[in-house]
Amino acid sequence: MKNPHRLLGAALVCGALAATGVGAGPAYAVEHQLWIGAPYETVLPGADGDGEGRARGLDVRVSRDVAVGRVPAGRLTVDMSEVASFARVSWPANCRPQSEVRAVCDFPEMPAGTESVPAAAFELRALPGADVSASGYVRYSAVAGRLTSHPGETRVSVGNGPDLGLSQAEDQRGLEPGSRTTVPATLSNSGNRTAERTLVTLYASYGLRFTERHTNCEYREHATGTSALCVLDEPVAPGQRYALDTGLDVGRKALYERFDHSVQPYSDEALREARGDWTWTRGAGAELDLRPVAAAAVTDPDLDPQDNDRTVVLGATNTADLKLTGSRVSGAAGDTVTARVTVLNRGPAWVASLGAGAAVATVRFRAPEGTTVLDLPEEECWRQPEDTGTTVFCKTPIYLHDAASYSFGIPLRIDRVVRGARTTVETVDDDPELSIREFDPNLRNNRTEIVVNR
Numbered sequence: 001m002k003n004p005h006r007l008l009g010a011a012l013v014c015g016a017l018a019a020t021g022v023g024a025g026p027a028y029a030v031e032h033q034l035w036i037g038a039p040y041e042t043v044l045p046g047a048d049g050d051g052e053g054r055a056r057g058l059d060v061r062v063s064r065d066v067a068v069g070r071v072p073a074g075r076l077t078v079d080m081s082e083v084a085s086f087a088r089v090s091w092p093a094n095c096r097p098q099s100e101v102r103a104v105c106d107f108p109e110m111p112a113g114t115e116s117v118p119a120a121a122f123e124l125r126a127l128p129g130a131d132v133s134a135s136g137y138v139r140y141s142a143v144a145g146r147l148t149s150h151p152g153e154t155r156v157s158v159g160n161g162p163d164l165g166l167s168q169a170e171d172q173r174g175l176e177p178g179s180r181t182t183v184p185a186t187l188s189n190s191g192n193r194t195a196e197r198t199l200v201t202l203y204a205s206y207g208l209r210f211t212e213r214h215t216n217c218e219y220r221e222h223a224t225g226t227s228a229l230c231v232l233d234e235p236v237a238p239g240q241r242y243a244l245d246t247g248l249d250v251g252r253k254a255l256y257e258r259f260d261h262s263v264q265p266y267s268d269e270a271l272r273e274a275r276g277d278w279t280w281t282r283g284a285g286a287e288l289d290l291r292p293v294a295a296a297a298v299t300d301p302d303l304d305p306q307d308n309d310r311t312v313v314l315g316a317t318n319t320a321d322l323k324l325t326g327s328r329v330s331g332a333a334g335d336t337v338t339a340r341v342t343v344l345n346r347g348p349a350w351v352a353s354l355g356a357g358a359a360v361a362t363v364r365f366r367a368p369e370g371t372t373v374l375d376l377p378e379e380e381c382w383r384q385p386e387d388t389g390t391t392v393f394c395k396t397p398i399y400l401h402d403a404a405s406y407s408f409g410i411p412l413r414i415d416r417v418v419r420g421a422r423t424t425v426e427t428v429d430d431d432p433e434l435s436i437r438e439f440d441p442n443l444r445n446n447r448t449e450i451v452v453n454r
Contacts, residue, residue, distance in 0.1 A: 053126030063116030074144030082136030163191030197266035207254030211247035213283030347402030359395035
C-alpha cells in the first residue's frame with residue numbers, strides 16, 4: 001500500500017553514496033543507495049587548566065536503504081585538513097593515516113539483509129590555545145567495490161561552556177499493566193565549565209504515571225500524557241556524573257508507551273520557553289535530587305545539545321479491540337450524500353504511534369455501485385493511484401484513547417440508483433509501522449459496510 005501523505009522520519013546523515021559505474025550483478029543493483037551517517041556538527045571544549053581539551057568522539061557508519069544483495073568491504077577516506085589548525089585526532093586501529101590530516105579506514109562488507117556497518121570511530125581534541133571562534137569541516141568519502149560516494153561532512157568548532165548529556169537507557173518490553181518500572185539515566189557534564197543549575201524536562205505517555213511528583217517540578221496533563229519541568233540546584237562540574245532515575249507506574253491502559261527526558265543548563269529564559277502558555281502545577285513530594293555516581297578530576301550555553309534528549313520505548317502486554325461501524329444512506333440520482341465510517345477503540349488499552357507517527361487505523365473501501373466518491377480531505381484520505389483512483393484509504397490520527405472513536409465522512413454522489421448497493425470497509429491490518437494484528441484480539445469486527453438505497 002502506498003500512502004503519499006505519510007511523513008516518514010529520516011535519520012540525519014552527512015552525505016549520500018551515489019552508485020556510479022554500476023554493474024549488472026546483484027551486488028551492484030541500481031536500486032541500491034548508500035549513505036554516510038555521522039554527526040552533523042560537534043563542538044570541541046576549549047583547553048582547560050592543564051592545556052588539554054576534552055575529547056569528542058565522531059562515529060561514522062555506512063548504510064543503505066535497500067538491503068538487497070551484497071556490498072563488498074570498502075574504504076572510508078577522512079579529511080581533517082580544515083580543522084588541523086585547532087584540533088588533533090586520535091585514529092582507531094582500522095584507520096591508516098596517509099598524512100597528518102588524512103586517513104583511510106577499512107569498513108566490512110554488507111551481506112544481503114545488512115543495512116549498515118561501522119566505518120570509523122575516532123576522537124578529536126581542541127589544541128592548546130585554540131581560538132573559540134575557530135571552525136571547519138571534517139569531510140568523508142567512501143568506496144566499496146565499484147560504488148563511490150559523494151562527500152559527507154561534520155562541522156567542527158571550538159567553544160567554552162558546560163556540555164550536559166544523558167545516557168541512553170534500554171527500551172523495555174513486556175511490562176504488565178499495574179506494575180512499576182524505573183528508567184535509569186546518567187547525567188554528565190563533558191564540557192569545560194560548570195552548570196550551576198539544571199533544567200530537566202520529562203514526558204510520560206498516557207499509559208504511564210510518574211510514581212512521585214516532586215516539589216521542585218511542575219506538571220502538565222495533556223491528551224497524550226504528562227509533562228514535567230524540574231529545576232535542580234546541584235552544580236554539575238566538568239567530568240561529574242550523576243544518577244537521574246525516574247519511577248513510572250504502568251497503567252491498565254498502557255500499550256505502546258514512551259518516556260522522554262532532556263537536560264540543559266538552567267536559565268530563566270529556558271524555563272519560560274519550556275512553560276510556554278500552558279498551565280503547570282507544582283508537585284508536593286520530596287525534591288528530585290541528583291545522586292553522584294562518579295566524579296573526575298556563569299551560565300554558558302550547552303556546547304553540544306545532540307545528547308541532551310533521550311527517548312525510551314516502554315511496551316506493555318495489553319490489547320485494544322478496534323471495531324468498525326458503517327452506515328446506510330439514501331438519495332435520488334444526482335444527489336450527494338455523506339456516508340460515515342467510525343473506528344471505535346473498545347480498549348482496554350489506548351493505542352498510539354508516538355514515534356513513527358503512523359495512524360492507529362487505516363480503512364480501505366471502494367465506492368458502492370452506482371456512486372462516485374467525491375473530494376476527500378487530503379490530510380486523512382487518498383486514492384490508490386495504480387487502481388485508477390477507485391480504491392480509497394482513510395486514516396485516523398496517530399492515537400486513539402480507550403473508549404474513544406473517530407469518524408470519517410465519505411461524500412458520495414449517486415450517479416444512478418442501485419437498490420441495496422453496498423461496499424465493504426475494512427482496516428489494513430498489516431501496516432509495518434503499526435500493525436493492528438499485533439494488538440487487536442478480534443479482527444472479525446474490523447470490517448463493516450456502507451449501504452446505499454436499501
